[in-house]
Amino acid sequence: MSRAWRAATWIAPPLFCLWVYWLGLKTWFYQDDFAWLHLRFEIPERVSFWTALFAPMAQGTIRPLSERAFFMGFSALFGVDALPFRIWVFLTQFASLALLNAVTRKLTGSPVAGLLAPILWTAHSALAVAMAWTSAYNQVLGGCLLLAAFYLLVRHIETGRRGFWIGQWIAFLLGLGALEINVVYPTLAAVYTLAAARRHFLKVLPMFLPAAAYLWVHQHLAPPASSGIYGVYLDGALPTTLWKYWEWALGPALLERVPLLPGWVVAAGTASLSAGLLGFAAWKLKRRQWIAAFPLAWFMIVLGPVLPLREHVSDYYLTVPLAGLALLGGWALAEAAGRNWPWRAVAAALAGVYLVSSLPQARSWTRSRYERAREVRKLVLGVAHAQRIHPGKPLVLLGVSDDLFWAGVFDNPFRLVGAHEVYLAPSSDAVIQLRPEFGESADYVLPGKIALTALANQQIVVYQAGGRRLRNVTALFEEIAARLWAPEEPRLVHVGNRLFAGQLGPGWGDIEGRHRWMSRDATLRLGGPTGPGQSLFLGGYCPAGLLAQGPARLAVAVNGQRLGSSELRLGDHRFELEFPLPDHLVGLPVMDVRLELNRTFTPPGETRRLGLVFGIVRVR
């Protein structure tokens, strides 16, 4: 093998990756990215540094390296410039490709297989999420550390050098901070040593101890959900879920999303690729090359932790497991290349089926994510510009589509660029899908009456999204808003927001930050419930001083009728109280709400008698 060919086998996979996912390198932030980007701003007021780094967040995940430290570190250096984040993601993936190349060479003895395995892995469309969404860096880093640990194990077995052994431990332990599924590494190491290096089997067993400790801590800090989209179901659905992942892993089944494609084409593609891969592995096993079972074991073991998530079957979970099948596929192709033409033809045909079904999807999904992020960038950085032109004025947005809302509004990216009061225009949530598992779009909408008053008082600026740029349409809306927006009483009052001041009666203090203190009693006005079974929600903060003489009691009345009362026992804690609303209030245009505390207190250095701190009152 010439020097140039050798170099090419290492350089070709990263170049191929760049070609397939080029737009991923230029993709801006969207969705969860904004929650992670904001994390560092919550230190130390809302959370401590250690809580930010290690507390379970986002469906109970704890990924200090791949999410918390990555986003906090890079955003501290680069703010909302996504390019450095993306370059780092690609560099990590290039390292993974080199590791898969090296591992494949070691296991198969074939440089051609080493070249093909990372290319087959890269070609799979399941990688599009990881390569075009910064929040999915956990998959990239987790995969890299898993491959690194395994490569170092192989090298240790090969050379006996202690440095590789220590390196393997470090990569394994770091991997636990990147992605939960790395907890399976000791199982991978055990299976590998059983298949290829039995005298090392006992040596890898101690790695199960930190894995078990990690599982125990994880279970303790973030118990798995028993229901809902992230519910863990150890039931008869596991084989069905596994089959679904197997179909997707081979490629053709992902074409089911392409309209007008006959079902038999997909089934035939899946069957032929299954026969090719499993047949090759069986042939090798028959010749007592036990290592041929390892790539399949990799796929099964690494996929194992997500199989019980039957309500959340997602192709992006295939990112790391696919490395195993790519290894087997690369090996099979390399073997076929050295045989007579019928084998070469069969191998080429199967590779063609795989690439035709995966590669175009990988590129088109990357493009769609890039385009989505481009719209989000236009909105967020447009809002930043608008806020500079109109400092201190709340901004109201029109023309936000469903996709733009969930990708670029819901996680409140505007606070990252200094815009803290950004609302959707009245009734603009009609085009936004309900996703109660995430939150309510209605929370982002400025009620019609508030918007009309604020517009008349020149307190807000209205912008239209969805065009080439964000466009100021305040002048147009000053003419037409009264004909468009219904002046209904709001069913949501942000007590500490000046736009809502007109809804408040006596008993409230001045705005402090985003809140107001209430005295012993306070009143406000809200629209009535829109249907039966709705409740009045109160959200705020209970100072410890109020509870110095024992629990405090807050009573709530609507239109003079007592709704109930609630006892507050936790000092210096947020509270959220719910009072069911009687059905006879349904449809009332206005309700007078009265809040009454059984005591007040005077903090040191104050002269006022104070009660609770309020943030929000709403009907839902």
Next chain:
Amino acid sequence: MRKLILLFSLIALLLSAALVSGGCRRQERTRLEVTEEEPPVLASVVHVADPAAAAQLLKGFHGLEQGSWRWTAGSFAVALQPPARAAERGARLVVKLAIPDVVLQRLKALTLRATIDGTALPPETYSRPGDHVYTREVPSSLFTGKPLVVDFALDKTFAPGGGDQRELGIIVTTIGLEAK
């Protein structure tokens, strides 16, 4: 392999240094998206795919599809510039719309109503799929020199299902006021 690892490490180190050293400056230089502050010039006819006309789509329009059309929600509204001499002669409201077969299979028939400043225009019911044009006379009395706000309402909507729970009504390509 060792050489390769060294090479990768060196590249990563150099890139890290470059990224970090440039970090603070880049953060300052994050380019904002310039907004258009001039009030929009309204058109009498709005093509829903035209980015320049986005400001006239006031509510109830979903995102652009295939670069040429939009789904509406059950209620939608546009702002239109009155055509020349509309205050004397009135104008004609023209909506170019389409109703896919799959929609009418579910809903059987759809009725579209238009209202201008509280004045309801005669509704129309569609029970056949395909392209349609909703045309109504707008009396001159409704033109006061201000932009016209036309509110539309459908009597039924549907959700596509399969993860897409959007409230969908009809497909619209163009809404406009034609001079008489």
